[in-house]
Amino acid sequence: MSEELALTGEPPATETTPAAKPRRGVDWWGEVKGLFWLILAVLGFHSFIAKPFYIPSESMLPGLEVGDRLVVSKFAYGWSFVSPTIPNPAAIFREVVLRQPQTSWSVQIPFTSGRIWGEMPTRGDVVIVTPPGQTSDYIKRVVGLPGDTLAVRGGTLILNGKPVVRGPLHYRELPVDANATCDPDQYYDARITKADGSLVCRLPIVTETLPNGRRFDTVELGPSAGDDYAPVRIPANHVFLMGDNRDRSADSRFSILGARGLGGPVPWENIGGRAEFITFSVDGTATWNPLTWWGALRPGRAGTSLHPETSQ
Numbered sequence: 001m002s003e004e005l006a007l008t009g010e011p012p013a014t015e016t017t018p019a020a021k022p023r024r025g026v027d028w029w030g031e032v033k034g035l036f037w038l039i040l041a042v043l044g045f046h047s048f049i050a051k052p053f054y055i056p057s058e059s060m061l062p063g064l065e066v067g068d069r070l071v072v073s074k075f076a077y078g079w080s081f082v083s084p085t086i087p088n089p090a091a092i093f094r095e096v097v098l099r100q101p102q103t104s105w106s107v108q109i110p111f112t113s114g115r116i117w118g119e120m121p122t123r124g125d126v127v128i129v130t131p132p133g134q135t136s137d138y139i140k141r142v143v144g145l146p147g148d149t150l151a152v153r154g155g156t157l158i159l160n161g162k163p164v165v166r167g168p169l170h171y172r173e174l175p176v177d178a179n180a181t182c183d184p185d186q187y188y189d190a191r192i193t194k195a196d197g198s199l200v201c202r203l204p205i206v207t208e209t210l211p212n213g214r215r216f217d218t219v220e221l222g223p224s225a226g227d228d229y230a231p232v233r234i235p236a237n238h239v240f241l242m243g244d245n246r247d248r249s250a251d252s253r254f255s256i257l258g259a260r261g262l263g264g265p266v267p268w269e270n271i272g273g274r275a276e277f278i279t280f281s282v283d284g285t286a287t288w289n290p291l292t293w294w295g296a297l298r299p300g301r302a303g304t305s306l307h308p309e310t311s312q
Contacts (some may be wrong), residue, residue, distance in 0.1 A: 048074055048083040053128060053139065053275065058180075059243035059250065060126070060139055061219050062172050062203055067179035068138075068281045068301065072128050076274035078118035081109050082130045083272065108135045115269060120145065121239060124214030124308045126275040127242060131176045131262050137272060140251050143210065144240030144265065152229035152253065155220065155246065159211060167207035169220060173200040175298075178284030186248060187221070213311040221247040238265035278304040 055068040064070075074083055086107040108130070119140045121127055128137050143157060144150040151158040156166060175198070182191040182201030190202050198264050209215040224247035234240055241262055243249025254261025278301050286296035 012130060027083065041088070043085050047073070047083055048079060049271070050074055051275075052087065052279070053137070053260050058186075058248060059245050060141070061245040061248075062174060062205060062217050063244055063306070064126075064139070064278075065174065065180050065298075065301075067279065067284055067298070069279045070306065071276045071279055072273040073276050074273045075266070076119070077121055077271055078115040079274045080115045080118070080269040080271070081112040082270055084109060085131065106135065109148040109259065111269065113221055114215050120237075120268065121271060121274070122140065122214075123210050123212050124216065126306045126308075127241070128241075128272040129266055130270050130272055131256055132267065132270060134231070138241075138251075138262070139275060140241035140243055140262070141216070142239050143242050144252075146234055146236045146238055148234045148240070150229075150234060152227060153232040155224075155227040157208070157242070158231075162211075164211070165209040167209075170205050170207075171202050172205045172217065173202050174284075175199070177298075179282065179293065181268070211312055214308040215311055216308040219245040219247065223268060224248075225259075226251075226253045226296055232264065234265045239271065240265050277306055278302060 033197045049073055050073050053070045053072045055064050055066055055070065058066060086109070111132075123142055123145055125142045126139065127142055128139055130137055144159065149160050157164045174180060174182075176191060180201065182199075183190060187201060187203070190204075191197055192202050204220045206220045207215055207216045208218050224288075226246065226249070232240075240252045242251045242253065250259050250261040252262045252264055252266060254263075256263040267288060280299040281298040282294070283298050286292045
């Protein structure tokens, strides 16, 4: 072989290496477009399918505690003007950067009557509501529907002239932690130390059963400002909402201005969705250190349904 090459004088064939392609810079416009569509997809899911919700107050004790994280379905009753999730960059900047607490991180569109594919909540549902004229969300229970005559006498809910069924007073113990302090100014002597040294909040409980058979626990702390409410007929397309912690809840029994309540029956357009279940719950001890996050989880609360039981 080598001799033949020598006679012809032709150089041996060699493999050629393809030329390296020039390196391209980052496609920043493509990255921005991808981020835009991702944000749009998340906001669309939050607006029309489901969104997370954080429990900030004790108005729904004993079922819901401060620190619970929930899933709220946005489609359960159809969609209204409060359904869209529209971020408010100014509010986000003020709270995250300037450390100025904001009532909401979103912008609310003007009131629009009616709902798309609307459906009235069922008595006993736990719902998210945006009070008229406000942007912050409350979480309450539906106890009155359009056409009902509703009153409260001595702490007992009266629907269409009949007191709802109330079970005997009993007690439920909830662990005391950084998010559930069982403040003595609010719960008097409910905070007790058990034999093993643990702190619990021993709450007086009354189980309430609505006319449709749905039942749930309410906290009964004794006489309070909301124990008596004059009869009111609930207008069409309105619902009456109350917290389960009856003596510590600003709800339809109280004015919007004076007590940060809901100001009576609420238009169904202001209902933002139905609470479905607890995803997880934290006790308030977590810090910026990820190692503290696992230990701050409350055991046994993940997956808890928020649909009330029904009497057989």
